[in-house]
Amino acid sequence: MTPRDLRREIAELLGDTTAARWLVETATGIDDWGADGDIEVTERMVAHLDAMVARHRAGEPLQYVLGRWGFRHLDLAVDRRVLIPRPETELVVAAVFDVLDGADHRRVADLGCGSGAIGLAVASELPLEGTSVLMSDVDADALSVARANLAGIGRAARNVTVVLGDWCAPLRDLDPFDVIVSNPPYIALDDPDVEPVVAQYEPAIALFSGSDGLDALRTLAREAPGHLVPGGWLIVEIGTSQGAAVCELFSAAGLVDVSVDIDHGGHDRVVRGRRPSE
Ligand SMILES: C[S@@+](CC[C@H](N)C(=O)[O-])C[C@H]1O[C@@H](n2cnc3c(N)ncnc32)[C@H](O)[C@@H]1O
Numbered sequence: 152m153t154p155r156d157l158r159r160e161i162a163e164l165l166g167d168t169t170a171a172r173w174l175v176e177t178a179t180g181i182d183d184w185g186a187d188g189d190i191e192v193t194e195r196m197v198a199h200l201d202a203m204v205a206r207h208r209a210g211e212p213l214q215y216v217l218g219r220w221g222f223r224h225l226d227l228a229v230d231r232r233v234l235i236p237r238p239e240t241e242l243v244v245a246a247v248f249d250v251l252d253g254a255d256h257r258r259v260a261d262l263g264c265g266s267g268a269i270g271l272a273v274a275s276e277l278p279l280e281g282t283s284v285l286m287s288d289v290d291a292d293a294l295s296v297a298r299a300n301l302a303g304i305g306r307a308a309r310n311v312t313v314v315l316g317d318w319c320a321p322l323r324d325l326d327p328f329d330v331i332v333s334n335p336p337y338i339a340l341d342d343p344d345v346e347p348v349v350a351q352y353e354p355a356i357a358l359f360s361g362s363d364g365l366d367a368l369r370t371l372a373r374e375a376p377g378h379l380v381p382g383g384w385l386i387v388e389i390g391t392s393q394g395a396a397v398c399e400l401f402s403a404a405g406l407v408d409v410s411v412d413i414d415h416g417g418h419d420r421v422v423r424g425r426r427p428s429e
Pocket residue numbers: 233234235236237240262263264265266267268269287288289290293316317318333334335336337356357358367
């Protein structure tokens with residue numbers, strides 16, 4: 152039996168050729184199909200593959216089964232302790248780079264970092280000199296995953312600090328930030344549209360935030376501006392129907408130049424606002 156045979160078999164079983172390729176690559180450790188597609192696989196590789204396929208067929212998201220997922224240029228470790236990084240969150244990172252364009256000091260806080268997707272993308276894509284990133288989460292299990300991913304970004308890791316804490320509490324007593332960014336939980340507790348697979352497998356603390364989904368966003372809008380430098384930015388990911396409400400929260404908190412970024416599906420996705428310059 153070769154990796155190529157296994158891929159064919161699993162693709163037929165799952166009806167998904169891409170998932171089959173990723174599962175076989177993870178189980179066998181091969182990534183060069185030209186050189187290794189026809190080697191003889193071991194019993195151990197087949198047992199590993201069978202276990203992964205069984206989990207996926209039982210409904211577990213492919214990302215958790217593989218134990219990794221891509222986010223921008225990063226290959227992040229993910230498991231059920233953290234939200235699976237979503238493609239729309241890449242827009243949040245793009246918004247951070249947009250507001251920092253040309254800045255020579257870049258002090259960024261990523262609150263509710265989960266796997267570390269936002270903070271680590273920011274730390275690894277900005278210049279090494281003049282960048283510092285604080286990543287925090289209230290969930291110690293999520294922080295363990297973020298720390299594991301931190302080890303994977305190489306030299307840029309020296310610019311990153313990881314701390315446990317509730318929203319802006321870890322920022323107390325620290326110098327103010329140029330950007331505070333967050334993809335907080337923003338789904339209403341009784342939202343009937345949440346996909347069952349999401350509710351079943353992803354951590355509730357990463358998804359739900361009060362009766363209207365806005366509890367965390369209210370806290371961030373209230374607390375974060377006090378931790379920004381004059382002219383500093385608060386940038387958050389939001390649910391598609393929350394644009395107007397979150398803009399109002401930002402304006403009521405004294406932020407200016409408040410605007411919404413639209414995602415590739417044409418939906419409200421990111422809100423940004425600036426602390427007035429003094
Ligand atoms: C939607 S997930 C985002 C994870 C990651 N930033 C991403 O974009 O993939 C929200 C994160 O907020 C964290 N969180 C929830 N309540 C929090 C709180 N009170 N303080 C800090 N983080 C919190 C959750 O543990 C979770 O990791």
